[in-house]
Amino acid sequence: MPKSLLEQLPEIVANGRKEAERILENLESRHRVGLQTREVVLPAKDSVAHDWVTAQARAAQSEVFAPGQASLLETAQPLLTAAPGNASDAWTNRLIYGDNLMAMAALLAGDDTTPSLRGKVDLIYIDPPFDSKADYRTKVTLPGVELEQKPTVIEQFAYSDTWSDGTASYLAMITPRLILMRELLADTGSIYVHLDWHVGHYVKLVLDEVFGKDNFVNEIAWKRSHAHGDTGQGATHFGRVTEGIYFYGRSERRTWIPQYEPYTAAILERDYKYTDTASNERYRLMPVDGPGGAAKGNPYYEFQGVKGYWRYSQERMQSLWEDGEIVVSSTGRSLSRKKFLKDAKGTPIPDFWSDVNRISPTSRERLDYPTQKPEALLERIIQASTNRGGLVADFNGGSGTTAAVAEKLGRRWITTDLGKPACMIMRKRFIDQEAKPFLYQAIGDYQVEAAKATLGRDFRIGDLSQIVLSLYGALPLPPDVNPQRNLGQVGNIAYGANRASKVLVLADSPNKLTGMATLKKAIAQRDNLLGGWDRVVVLGWNFEPSIGETIAALNDKHLEVLVIPADLMDRLKKKGGIDKLRGQVRFSSLQYLTIHPVERKAVGVQETLTVKLKNYVLLSPEAINLDDANRVKLQAVINQEPLALIEYWAVDPDYDGKVFRSVWQDYRGNTANDEDALRVVTQAVVTVPLKPGPRKVCVRVVDVFGFEAEVVTMVVANLGVA
Numbered sequence: 001m002p003k004s005l006l007e008q009l010p011e012i013v014a015n016g017r018k019e020a021e022r023i024l025e026n027l028e029s030r031h032r033v034g035l036q037t038r039e040v041v042l043p044a045k046d047s048v049a050h051d052w053v054t055a056q057a058r059a060a061q062s063e064v065f066a067p068g069q070a071s072l073l074e075t076a077q078p079l080l081t082a083a084p085g086n087a088s089d090a091w092t093n094r095l096i097y098g099d100n101l102m103a104m105a106a107l108l109a110g111d112d113t114t115p116s117l118r119g120k121v122d123l124i125y126i127d128p129p130f131d132s133k134a135d136y137r138t139k140v141t142l143p144g145v146e147l148e149q150k151p152t153v154i155e156q157f158a159y160s161d162t163w164s165d166g167t168a169s170y171l172a173m174i175t176p177r178l179i180l181m182r183e184l185l186a187d188t189g190s191i192y193v194h195l196d197w198h199v200g201h202y203v204k205l206v207l208d209e210v211f212g213k214d215n216f217v218n219e220i221a222w223k224r225s226h227a228h229g230d231t232g233q234g235a236t237h238f239g240r241v242t243e244g245i246y247f248y249g250r251s252e253r254r255t256w257i258p259q260y261e262p263y264t265a266a267i268l269e270r271d272y273k274y275t276d277t278a279s280n281e282r283y284r285l286m287p288v289d290g291p292g293g294a295a296k297g298n299p300y301y302e303f304q305g306v307k308g309y310w311r312y313s314q315e316r317m318q319s320l321w322e323d324g325e326i327v328v329s330s331t332g333r334s335l336s337r338k339k340f341l342k343d344a345k346g347t348p349i350p351d352f353w354s355d356v357n358r359i360s361p362t363s364r365e366r367l368d369y370p371t372q373k374p375e376a377l378l379e380r381i382i383q384a385s386t387n388r389g390g391l392v393a394d395f396n397g398g399s400g401t402t403a404a405v406a407e408k409l410g411r412r413w414i415t416t417d418l419g420k421p422a423c424m425i426m427r428k429r430f431i432d433q434e435a436k437p438f439l440y441q442a443i444g445d446y447q448v449e450a451a452k453a454t455l456g457r458d459f460r461i462g463d464l465s466q467i468v469l470s471l472y473g474a475l476p477l478p479p480d481v482n483p484q485r486n487l488g489q490v491g492n493i494a495y496g497a498n499r500a501s502k503v504l505v506l507a508d509s510p511n512k513l514t515g516m517a518t519l520k521k522a523i524a525q526r527d528n529l530l531g532g533w534d535r536v537v538v539l540g541w542n543f544e545p546s547i548g549e550t551i552a553a554l555n556d557k558h559l560e561v562l563v564i565p566a567d568l569m570d571r572l573k574k575k576g577g578i579d580k581l582r583g584q585v586r587f588s589s590l591q592y593l594t595i596h597p598v599e600r601k602a603v604g605v606q607e608t609l610t611v612k613l614k615n616y617v618l619l620s621p622e623a624i625n626l627d628d629a630n631r632v633k634l635q636a637v638i639n640q641e642p643l644a645l646i647e648y649w650a651v652d653p654d655y656d657g658k659v660f661r662s663v664w665q666d667y668r669g670n671t672a673n674d675e676d677a678l679r680v681v682t683q684a685v686v687t688v689p690l691k692p693g694p695r696k697v698c699v700r701v702v703d704v705f706g707f708e709a710e711v712v713t714m715v716v717a718n719l720g721v722a
Contacts, residue, residue, distance in 0.1 A: 005202065008168050013209050016175025023101070023180065027109040027116075035096065035106045036444040038708075039650070039700070040661040043431040091391075093403070093436065096416040097423045098443035100395040103416045104180040106443065121184045121414075122255065122390035125381055125402050127194040127373060128174060129162065140704045142637050143644050143678050147630045149705065170199055171206060177395070178210045184393065185250040190217070190385040194373075196243040204246055211248040220245040222377065223354040245381075259384050260346030261355060272341045278324060285327060285336035288312060304328055306335055349380065356380070367425055369399035378405040386411055400426030407435045420706030424647060428667045465507040468539055468564055470578055471585045474505040481529060490537075501534040507564070514540030514561070516550045523559060539564050539587060546712045548592030562587040592617050593701050593709040600695070600715055607690045609653050609715070611699055613682040616642045616709065624705050646680050648702040653688045655698035655712060662700070663688070693717050 026032055096103045110116035140147040162173045181191060191211070195203055208216065221242045263272075271284040290298025290309040298309040303317050304326070310317060320326050325338045356376045359366050365375055378401050382392060388410045394402035397415035403426065406413040417423050423440075430438060465486035469476060474488030481487070490503040506522045508514045519538060526536035535558040543563075544550070551561055565571070565585060572581055596612040618638055626634060637644055650662030664686045666673050673681045694717050700710045 005167055009171070009202075009205060012168060012171045013175055013206060016172060016206075017179060020176040020179035023105045023176070024108070024183065027105070032109045033102050033105045034109065034111050034444040035094075035103070035441045037439050037441050037659050038097075039440040040092075040437060040659060041095075041427065041431065041440055041650075041665070042437045042661060042663045043434050044664050091412050093407070093412055093438040094414045094441055095397070095400075095403070095423060095426055095430070095438060096414065096441045096443075097418075097420065098416065099418055100416045101177055101180070102443045104177070104184060104395065107414070108180065108183055117391075117414075118183055119186050120391060121393050122186055122189050122386045122411075123382060123392045124181050124185060124189070124191040125194070125378065125392070125394050126181075126192075126396045127371060127394075127398060128396045129371075130170075130195045130198045130200070141678065142634075142704065143641065145633045145637060147626065147633055149625055149630070167199055167202055171202060174203060175206050175210070178206060181393075181395070182210055182250065187251045188253050188255045189250040190254050191248050191250075192220075192381050192385075193246045193248075194222075194243065195246070197240065200244045200246070207246055207248055211250070215249045215251065215254075216246075217249055217254075218245075218247040218351045220247060221352045222356065223352070224356075224358045255385055255387060255390070257384055257387070258345075259349040259380055261349055262346050263344070264347075267347065268341075272344075274338075276324075276338065276340070279340075282341040283338040284341075286339045288317070288326070288335050288337045304335065306333060349384075353377075353380070367399050367429065369422070369425060372399040373401050375401055375405050375408075378402050379409065382406055382409055382411060397426055398422055400429045404429055404433060404435075407433065424702065424706060428648065428669065431665055431667070432670070464510065464569075467572065467578060468507040468568070469505060471568070471582060472505060472507075472537075472539060472587060473582075474503075477530070487525070487529075489533075504529065504533040504536040506536065506538050508538060508540045510541040513542050513544045514538065515544030515547060519550060519554060519559065519561070523554070523556060526558065534558065535560065537562060541566070543590065546710075547590060548594070548709070549711065551590075561590060563590055591703070591707050591709045593699065593711045595699055595711055595713065598697050598713055598715045600717075602690060603687070605690050606687055609651070609684075609686045609688065609695070609697060611651055611684045611686065611697065613643055613646070613649070613699075613701075616646055616701060616703070618642070618645055618703060618705075618707070643682055644679055645703045646701045647704045647706075649680055649684075650700050651684050651686050652698040652700070653686055653695060654691075655696045657696070657712075660698055660700055660710070668704075 107117045140149055162170055165172075178193075185191060193203060193207060204219070222245060223242050225241050268282075272282045274283050274285070275281070276283055288311055290296060290311040292298060293309040294300065298311060299313055300309050301307070301314050303310065303314065304321070306328075312320070317326065320337060327336045327338060328334075329336070356374055359372060359374050366372070382402075382405055386392060389412065391412045391414070392402060392406040393414045395416050397403065397417040399422070400415060403413040403415040407430065415426060417426070427440060463485075465484070466476060469486075469488035472488070472490075474490050476482060476485065477487045477489060479485075486507045486509070488505040488507070490505060491501075504522075504526050506518075506525070508518055512518075518540070522536045522538050526533045537560045539562050541564050547561070551559070564587060568585065571585070572578065593616050594614040596614050599608075599610040601608050601610075624631075624634070646668075648665065648667040650660075650665040652661045653663060654661070664684050666680045666684065668680055669677050670680075671677065695715045696712060697715055698710055698712045700708060702708050
């Protein structure tokens, strides 16, 4: 007979602790997981009125950047060396794409530019998925067509792993994550875990184990709606209108700022029924006697003819009397104090929240994200458990409400999500609200970490290359000519009209960017190794930004460059072996961007850069998780209007070749630059300080499916005059 969930729970928690302990032990290792900064976002959604560089040049003072800095590189440098200390230290908010378990491990480990955040986070709010029947398909609206995209394989596996054995696997997923969250919390920190009836009380048992029963504060019942409309559809239960939020402190020293709601009309009528004749202010009468008498240390004396124990000293009581705040009853046998309405804070908030409704269909904050929570809900939580400047984290970022509210309330923030659509929604949301500059980061060496999880911590890069070659259908070359174990061969493939070809295959390392050096080496090996080959195929994980231009410059029809699926190791782990996955992996062609020549014009002590998009070629449509009908629709858009596939694009006018710093952005739905919500503008005019010599300009685009492409161009210094 299978064990019940309660019987399984001790083992689930024990295994979760072991997994978390392994992660914590690896924090000090040379191969610890890290974060890779993909973009420094300097929000500037309006290309004319809100150009970030121009605004900074005009500003007399800035919270993040010192005035008078000349170059953009110097201006943005503090973003790469931010430290997580108190609110006065340099700090940059972060949006992180990837598995939150790896993200938390990286935050705990720290790196060369950012110390560990262990014990530094003031508040964690998470809203993890809690409905096993949810369907997370993504609708993509393009001009004249709507596509329905299934989740990426990474998202599918994360989701199916979460629910493979029902609630038991859900608890196995969340336990090590809660342990890492506890490590991140400061002693004065708090955590709020938002769930509903599906898994809520099971997770509370885990929370008691991780944070301690004594640190449980409240089970908050949020009444998210006033009615549930399934009664007419045959429902045989009371309307389910509440969700639970479990509130724990890291210790008894947790930060707490009481929250109040305005008095109702009934309370005002009942309690504040008096009006002071001198000030014309409404007030209520409050007792001044000391409950508990001498046992509570209250002083005993006679005042205005009344003897008793009082809650104030005799001197304080005399001062209140002289200010007209003490009232003697009509019988002369009791005293009260005037409590003015103007000094009242309201009614303390209880643990039942019925005054925060879910987001209405017409609300301005609505983003059409299925699990979006109202800002008012997070405002209450953040204000209750953090001070201004505190650090707030949300490891199930979703639509970004936690970070957006933290930004508005003057708190620092970190948010993560595994879904590319969620990260895109969040990035656009922060830009739209003109947030302070923030980092967009990803898990560094994700494929290596995934390989460690699948193949064990002792795996070698050569092992991974062998797997890639096998799944491509290539046989490894002999060890004497293949010391790195990354070369293979494919034969008996039709090539030309009459004969079979010899194809050399090179699987590049996930630890490096595939670029010009790799391609030249591959061409040389094709021409010389073992008597030469007809063509060479390079399989890469990550690519240099200029890879499209590099391939075009080489102009070698016997060279092919393909993308290794980022989710390859996840799929291998799920399938349980190479043989079960063989024949199911698509190695896709690269997506790439082209732009028109960038124009430079001098305007006094500044200059303008005019950047125009030319063309965008999508990653092979076959690699996108669409059914046949949706793929046909997509191909029609590709053929007719390829730039319509761009969801977001940004410009870095001083690219250093390492970190992309966007000072101008546009995205679909932004009407500051034009009124077309389904297309981005195709031209940017960026104003920057005048700079002698050439400028290296980088343009980055993200398409509606989350794929990225970049182009880097060197713009000469012969400035025209505007």
